[in-house]
Amino acid sequence: MLQPWPRYGWDRRQFLRVGTAGVVGTTLPFTGRKTIAAEPGTGRAKSVLIVLLSGGPSQLDTLDPKPDAPAEIRGEFSTIGTTVPGVAVCEHLPKLAQRTQRWSIVRSLAHLEHNHLLATHVALTGRPTPIPRGGSDLDRVESRNDFPNFAAALDFVRPRHDGVPTGVSLPNYLIEGPLTWPGQYSGFLGPRHDPWQINHDPNDANFRIDSLSLQPGVTAPRLQSRRELLEGLNRGRSSVGDSGRATSFGEQQDLAFSLLTSARVAQAFQLNQEEAANRDRYGRNKFGQSLLLSRRLIEAGVPIIQATMGIVQTWDTHVDNWGRLKNTLLPQLDQGLAALTDDLTATGLLDQTLVIVMGEFGRTPRISTLPGQTVSGRDHWAHVYSALFAGAGVRGGQVVGQSDASAAYPVSRSWSPADVCTTLFDALGVSHDVSVMDPLGRPNHLLNGNVISPLYTGIST
Numbered sequence: 001m002l003q004p005w006p007r008y009g010w011d012r013r014q015f016l017r018v019g020t021a022g023v024v025g026t027t028l029p030f031t032g033r034k035t036i037a038a039e040p041g042t043g044r045a046k047s048v049l050i051v052l053l054s055g056g057p058s059q060l061d062t063l064d065p066k067p068d069a070p071a072e073i074r075g076e077f078s079t080i081g082t083t084v085p086g087v088a089v090c091e092h093l094p095k096l097a098q099r100t101q102r103w104s105i106v107r108s109l110a111h112l113e114h115n116h117l118l119a120t121h122v123a124l125t126g127r128p129t130p131i132p133r134g135g136s137d138l139d140r141v142e143s144r145n146d147f148p149n150f151a152a153a154l155d156f157v158r159p160r161h162d163g164v165p166t167g168v169s170l171p172n173y174l175i176e177g178p179l180t181w182p183g184q185y186s187g188f189l190g191p192r193h194d195p196w197q198i199n200h201d202p203n204d205a206n207f208r209i210d211s212l213s214l215q216p217g218v219t220a221p222r223l224q225s226r227r228e229l230l231e232g233l234n235r236g237r238s239s240v241g242d243s244g245r246a247t248s249f250g251e252q253q254d255l256a257f258s259l260l261t262s263a264r265v266a267q268a269f270q271l272n273q274e275e276a277a278n279r280d281r282y283g284r285n286k287f288g289q290s291l292l293l294s295r296r297l298i299e300a301g302v303p304i305i306q307a308t309m310g311i312v313q314t315w316d317t318h319v320d321n322w323g324r325l326k327n328t329l330l331p332q333l334d335q336g337l338a339a340l341t342d343d344l345t346a347t348g349l350l351d352q353t354l355v356i357v358m359g360e361f362g363r364t365p366r367i368s369t370l371p372g373q374t375v376s377g378r379d380h381w382a383h384v385y386s387a388l389f390a391g392a393g394v395r396g397g398q399v400v401g402q403s404d405a406s407a408a409y410p411v412s413r414s415w416s417p418a419d420v421c422t423t424l425f426d427a428l429g430v431s432h433d434v435s436v437m438d439p440l441g442r443p444n445h446l447l448n449g450n451v452i453s454p455l456y457t458g459i460s461t
Contacts, residue, residue, distance in 0.1 A: 067088070150167070361380055
């Protein structure tokens, strides 16, 4: 039995056979339009790269250290200075510290969801996650009731017909046991708008996406002949009373054919074309090679790429927070982001690419030890957390927002996932009046927050 579209590992036959999933009603309300002022740099981005730190990194041990706080809050790491006078980051981000002139550090993101599933949906859609009547937080797994994620919503309002997908998510789908994280696909918009999901490790020596290249002996005319045959079969299917399903099936086949003949996208996945030294700069690990692949997808013209740095809860450091950050997570992220920053800057692509590095929330200010454990860590915390923004008109070399002495709450204006959503779409030039309709015909304004204006103006609000 075929799995739903977003979970594919991209097998050619599955890709051409994929069908549709049912779309059911949604409980999302229409909350009304907000007035959002345009800011300098609006519409400068051709691509957006979301580097998702799934599980939620600690703000205190990364981008918002508190060296003067008590030890039970400060943690084990020291700080290092950056290229921005008076701004310090964790000692295990030395390459980032040397490149902060390219980045804005936002230290006052905040929302209300401390559960991974709910917070991920909020982070990737800008919308709160409805809980089923009589249900619990854990019932909020992925469903066709979800609000569409950024790539799916953009595909709905700005569809493409050139063989380049609107969205690509890599290198893994967020699934743990029976739980599938919501916010990863098109939700109530239906599978037609699902972003690509690449479930392969780009660091694997055998990494390739076979479904994006024609097999030996299959020429373009032969592929067109197959397409005409399938179109005839679809017409026959629609004549026997299943026109809705046939139409959706045909749309997926049209997408499949356009992808198979898209040289730009196919070449992006040929990581073996990169010089070995370039691959080494990014790091020979899943983090680094995923960022390298993301850069190549930006070059291919993909509008929204999501690179998830790890499987679910990779950054969920309840246990051994400092060991995991020091030995693996921060060094790999630091190296990969440094190489990405350098490449996008050198090619001029940073001017037209918005890069966002964030988790779904942060970690608790106070250190704790879980029952039965001996190594301490930090728990979930959504009241304040940090993120990085760069490119497409964002002013580098600054800090936006401020947390209190414990990195527990904002002491300046806070910014929400809805504001991140609005900033992202504003950067892509999406009209502030655009709405998406849910299955009940209710309009939902896509830009439902405010542009994070200090990113562009350097003036706090």
